[in-house]
Amino acid sequence: MDVQFPERVALAATPTPLVFLERSSELLGVEVWVKRDDMTGIELSGNKVRKLEFLMADALAKGCDVVVTGGGEQSNHCRATALAATRLGLKSVLCLRTTDTRKPPQTRGNILMDRLAGSEIVWIDHEDWARQEEVYQEQATRLRKDGKTPYIIPEGGSNALGAWGYVVCAQELAGELAALAEQKPTTIVYACGSGGTGAGLQLGAALFGFAERNIEVAGVNVCDDADYFKTKIAKICDEVIASASLAVTIPKESISIVDGYVGKGYAQSSQEELECLRAMAEREAIFLDPVYSGKAWYGVVSELQKDPGCFGERIVFVLTGGLFGLFPQAHHFDALW
Numbered sequence: 001m002d003v004q005f006p007e008r009v010a011l012a013a014t015p016t017p018l019v020f021l022e023r024s025s026e027l028l029g030v031e032v033w034v035k036r037d038d039m040t041g042i043e044l045s046g047n048k049v050r051k052l053e054f055l056m057a058d059a060l061a062k063g064c065d066v067v068v069t070g071g072g073e074q075s076n077h078c079r080a081t082a083l084a085a086t087r088l089g090l091k092s093v094l095c096l097r098t099t100d101t102r103k104p105p106q107t108r109g110n111i112l113m114d115r116l117a118g119s120e121i122v123w124i125d126h127e128d129w130a131r132q133e134e135v136y137q138e139q140a141t142r143l144r145k146d147g148k149t150p151y152i153i154p155e156g157g158s159n160a161l162g163a164w165g166y167v168v169c170a171q172e173l174a175g176e177l178a179a180l181a182e183q184k185p186t187t188i189v190y191a192c193g194s195g196g197t198g199a200g201l202q203l204g205a206a207l208f209g210f211a212e213r214n215i216e217v218a219g220v221n222v223c224d225d226a227d228y229f230k231t232k233i234a235k236i237c238d239e240v241i242a243s244a245s246l247a248v249t250i251p252k253e254s255i256s257i258v259d260g261y262v263g264k265g266y267a268q269s270s271q272e273e274l275e276c277l278r279a280m281a282e283r284e285a286i287f288l289d290p291v292y293s294g295k296a297w298y299g300v301v302s303e304l305q306k307d308p309g310c311f312g313e314r315i316v317f318v319l320t321g322g323l324f325g326l327f328p329q330a331h332h333f334d335a336l337w
């Protein structure tokens, strides 16, 4: 289908490589490929950069000079937003969630990069996080009083505009998979945290005829549950479809979420997950992150143990980034050495 994309600003090094993992394929009895979306850049890297190409283009078109967003204390989305803003000559305000705002976390990992890139950090607690849209509005009001023109980006950049980033990724995958020597039943698996990646991939799958080619898309949720994400992804898809008058529908029931791998909770790792992350690094020198891709990959391996055919004959794991979130977790690996 010929798709009219919204305006975008170049931030991501795309197309990202699609690589075959020979040893993992042998081990798991299914072809394993990785879409290296951790390689959308070095520091400005990961899945959020694809979304930011569309969101930042909108911010620039609207004449904004500061972006306001939020996330967990080690948010990859916030780091990517801070860096994208700086690259484009804009300021950024990050509302970072932490347990006790009077005792903010140490400056390391993503937070270190946020600070170095000149971002203003506003610590918010879980209560404020529950009303995050209001908090962003309050920050925007404050900035306007200072003569600034703020642009608000929601959690994870997961709205109708941000989702376009993963329509682009689906388009890349459509071409890359069609170019492989053999066509096989395939599942594209991604870590689902705020739904934007899922929405873009689902839309792309519909627009580029994945179903006819035996290609499916499945998310592994790292927080909340399957119903929450099916509802959220369907909503984002509906907004994109309406705003761009696309001739597809994405019914909620058609969205596939592999539930059961939230484990100890958002950004809380179990020993099994860390062991699985280590095994991947040891086998392939590919680094999953503990919060998203590590949990999702643990889900993939666990599902394959239950049913080796559950993802077809070929898995494409979208490695969504998050490397910098690994370093502040180093002490959790102590038991492995």
Ligand SMILES: *Cc1c(COP(=O)(O)O)cnc(C)c1O
Residues within 6 Å of the ligand: 046, 047, 048, 076, 077, 156, 158, 191, 192, 193, 194, 195, 196, 197, 198, 289, 292, 293, 320, 321, 322, 323
């Ligand atoms: C944000 C994030 C995700 C989840 O993507 P969503 O679009 O928010 O669902 C997955 N992996 C990493 C590394 C992330 O930072």
